[in-house]
Amino acid sequence: MPKITFPIGGVHPHDSKFAADRPIEVLPLPPVAYVSMAQHLGAPAKPVVAVGDAVKVGQVIAEPGGFISAFVHSPVSGTVKSIAPRKDLAGNMVPHIEIAVEGDEWAEGIDLSDTLVTAIPDDPAAIIEKIKACGIVGLGGATFPTHVKLAPPPGKKAECLILNGTECEPYLTSDYRIMLERPKEILIGAALMQKALGGCRAVVGIEENKPEAVKVMRAAIAELGLPQIEVAVLKKKYPQGGEKQLIAAVMRREVKSGALPIDAGAVVQNVGTSLAVYEAVQKNKPLITNVLTVTGKMLPAERQHNYLYRIGMPLSFIIEQAGGVPEGAVKLVSGGPMMGKAIANPDAATVKGSSSVLYLGAEDTVRKEATACIRCGRCADACPMGLEPFLLNRLCKAGDLEALEANAMQDCIECGCCIYSCPANIPLLDRFRIAKGQVIGAIRARAAAQKQ
Amino acid sequence: MEKLLISPSPHVRSGASTQKIMRDVLIALTPAELLAILVYGWSEILLLVVGVTACVLFEWAITKWMLGKPSTIGDLSAAVTGLLLVMNLPSSTPWWIAVIGALFAIGVAKMSFGGLGQNLFNPAIAARVFLLISFPQQMTDWTATPGFIHATDAISGATLLGVYGEGGMEALTAAGYPTNHRLFFDIGGSVGEISAGLLLLGFIYLLCRKVVKIWIPLSIIGTVALIAGIFYTVNPAVYTGAVFNIMSGGLLLGAFFMATDYVTSPMSAWGGVVYGIGIGVIVMMIRYFGSYPEGMSFAILIMNCAVPLINRAFHSRKYGRA
Incomplete structure (x- = not known):
């Protein structure tokens, strides 16, 4: 085939x-587990346990916080030590449930x-x-x-x-x-x-x-x-x-x-x-x-x-x-x-x-220092959405939201192919993330205004 | 480890760089230039050294003293311009003309537009046309300078296209048309025209290295072949044929290495085809009906002007927007 x-x-x-x-390989259990309430796309989950509660492996510890949200279960058995914001890997504060690990007792069923x-x-x-x-x-x-x-x-x-x-x-x-x-x-x-x-x-x-x-x-x-x-x-x-x-x-x-x-x-x-x-x-x-x-x-x-x-x-x-x-x-x-x-x-x-x-x-x-765009077109050849990053980059610098939307900025999937292939090390996607957010914001604002 | 490096994705790069691309272009032009040195001797070596050095020096001086910016000569684009300029000159050109050409190419055509990536015209071609208009006598003196190998009988006077431009088909036939062209070795004309075969070899190298795409040269050559084919078929007593036109007057040098210049050609494949057809049509109209015998430089410069419009008209195919 x-x-x-x-x-x-x-x-x-x-x-x-x-x-x-x-x-x-199966990793051993850590002394403490920190379970994030925002580990899915959508609304953060809402804790349903309290500090001091004993939990078993697989027990529900948080419920969905909205339609697009998800249940969170305890990955370990032990005692809930705290429910408080904690830094995620990017350094943002996110609510976590801290569980001190005691044994490895699984929930029924x-x-x-x-x-x-x-x-x-x-x-x-x-x-x-x-x-x-x-x-x-x-x-x-x-x-x-x-x-x-x-x-x-x-x-x-x-x-x-x-x-x-x-x-x-x-x-x-x-x-x-x-x-x-x-x-x-x-x-x-x-x-x-x-x-x-x-x-x-x-x-x-x-x-x-x-x-x-x-x-x-x-x-x-x-x-x-x-x-x-x-x-x-x-x-x-x-x-x-x-x-x-x-x-x-x-x-x-x-x-x-x-x-x-x-x-x-x-x-x-x-x-x-x-x-x-x-x-x-x-x-x-x-x-x-x-x-x-x-x-x-x-x-x-x-x-x-x-x-x-x-x-x-x-x-x-x-x-x-x-x-x-x-x-x-x-x-x-x-x-x-x-x-x-x-x-x-x-x-x-x-x-x-x-x-x-x-x-x-x-x-x-x-990263190497960015140099002048030589208009080689490799970014456009690499873009899996068929966008023209060289053009979008210019429009970003000009701050032309209308033209960015007309050239499909909002379709960017942030795969990074443009930066990956750029011989001039231009931070294309860095700019596009910001521009994409602005364009989508403008589209939503327009849709909301039309509804009223 | 004390500190972690933080930056947005992607975290790896392909390793492509402007310098590597320009180096590939230099490599691609090397075989033809080496043959030119063998055939045209010391005067060609002098032109090469002066032309390339002048381009690089002018770029260095302009960035340092006029713009106050970090030097960009490391990207090798000035060296490429220098080499292309030299290949667009007759071997008998006085060295100081090459210096003037370099100043025009880098100073006027490139840096005054904002440097690499911003120029509207291909710097080497703009310089060649500037020199052709400013020094018509020296720029059309096709006397082959003595080389390191014996290259048939020294040709002086005009190129075959020049002969045709002056005296028409009759004069051209007297000069030996159409048997005068050979694939790998041909003297008379600009230095870079010395070997269609070696230019093709260099172009194939660039294709393999994915530095350039085939669409622009293909559409130029195809258009020239079509137009010349039609005219020649209709009236062979007046018009020159397809092979003759493709092999002469720097058409291949222009199609392979100058029309494909990233900065001054369209971004999209279809835009490139339109651009190539435009060049092919203009070059043939100049050769058949114009007053300049060659026309390739003018054709490229004219189509350079159309590139911003072509870029507006042709965009890439976008996912999910058919």
Whole structure:
């Protein structure tokens, strides 16, 4: 079968998957866990426990704070020490529940066995309810509450569930490891979501640099006998895992500007999310663990790790377990090198969507001084949304919001391909983030004014 | 580790730089220039050293003393302009004319517009046209200077396009048309016209390195071939043919290395095609009906003026906005 990919733009960074061959290891429990109330897209969760309460693993400790929000469960057993603002990895104050760890006592009804549960429940609503109750959010980066995505608004129907196994960010290997180690759970998770969506086909998109994962997932599909699920091999190109790009690659269809994937008949979920859905629905296990990669070019093979961590574990605890910050690392990144966030506060707690601790050396990451734009057009060639960053950059400097909107500034997905490919080191995306916010603000203000 | 580096994503870069791109252009031009040195000897070496040095020095001096900005000569763009300028001169050009050309290219065409990235006209071509108008005699003296290898019989006087421009087809046939052109080695004309084959080799290098795209040269050459083909078919007694026109008068040098200049060509592929067609049409009209024999420099300069408009008309295809 010919390899497919998205049609516009994209770049080819070295994939640097140094931790690919390292099996998932379970981290020991930390002395204290800090559970953030804002670890999903949308309204922060509201704590339902009080200081001094004893909690068990998997017990609800916070409830959704709005329609787009999610339940939060205790990742550890112990005593609630405080409910107070604490710095997240960027240094912003976010409400956290601090839990002193005592033992490892799990809440009733959570199936901790390895037994594979293949029977799919009949009732779609019950599946979605379970997913909501277990606090599942998208683990591909955006942490959008999964139950919302699985319940399309009336009149809209999912034609295809796309499982994102592209892991197109360099360095990251956690999705690859779960595809190798837990393929059947991921696929049953997909089958559950297909059921929840009212029955539709499903495609697992995997990039060509992970042939093992393609093989293992195909074998698991055959073994489980899931005729509605297939694996599509994608060319290696960043940002293949971007929702819009993946839909274009797999379905040959584009999501209209300003529309949602469901408008194109697509629902995209990460393979990690699918695994979490399996654990929630089949095993009654809330989202309290995830897999992250500890990696960096300067680390020897034995210090590359894929860890199963408890959400709320401080990053500094994980760094310590992995042998400390290596010599030569000048920047710590949570997530991939293209879209991840620089860690300003290593004491920050992990969240549901944490995917890595990435160490970058000075030669890779220190920015060079910006020079004159030579109008080479590489930014426009690289932009997967077909935007013209060289033009947007000029419009940003001129502060021309109207022209920025006319040239689709609001369509920017912040993938970073423009900065990545610029030979003049112009901070294109830095400016675009600000401009995009202003343009979207102007569009919303206009819409609000029209309503009145 | 004491301090953490914090900056927004992306955290890694492709490693592309202006200097690397310009270095690739220099590398691509090297084979043809080396052959020119072999054929035209010491006078070409003198022109090369003077032309490139003057361009770099003028850029350095202007940034330092007139603009008070950090020097930009490290990006090698001034060196590229210098080399292209020299390749656009006859080998017999006096060295001081090259200095004047360098001053015009860097001082007027480039720095007065705001430096690299801001200039409307390709500096080397603007300088060549300036010199052609200011020093018509020296700029059309095609006497081949003595080289290090024997290069057929020394040609003096006009180029074949010049012969055609003066005396029409009759004179051109007397000068040996159409058998006079050879792919890898051809003297008479600007230095850079010495070898169509080596220019093509350099261009293929730039294509492989993804420094330039093929659309602009392809549409220029295609348009020239089409127009010359039609005119030649209709009246071969008056009009020169496609191969002759493509191989002469710096058309390939212009199409491969000057019309593809990032700064002065359109940003989009379709814009590039329109720009290339425009150059092809203008160059053929000048050659058939104009008073200058070559026309490539004028064609590029004229189309340079149209680039801002072309950029307004042609945009990239945007995702989800079909």
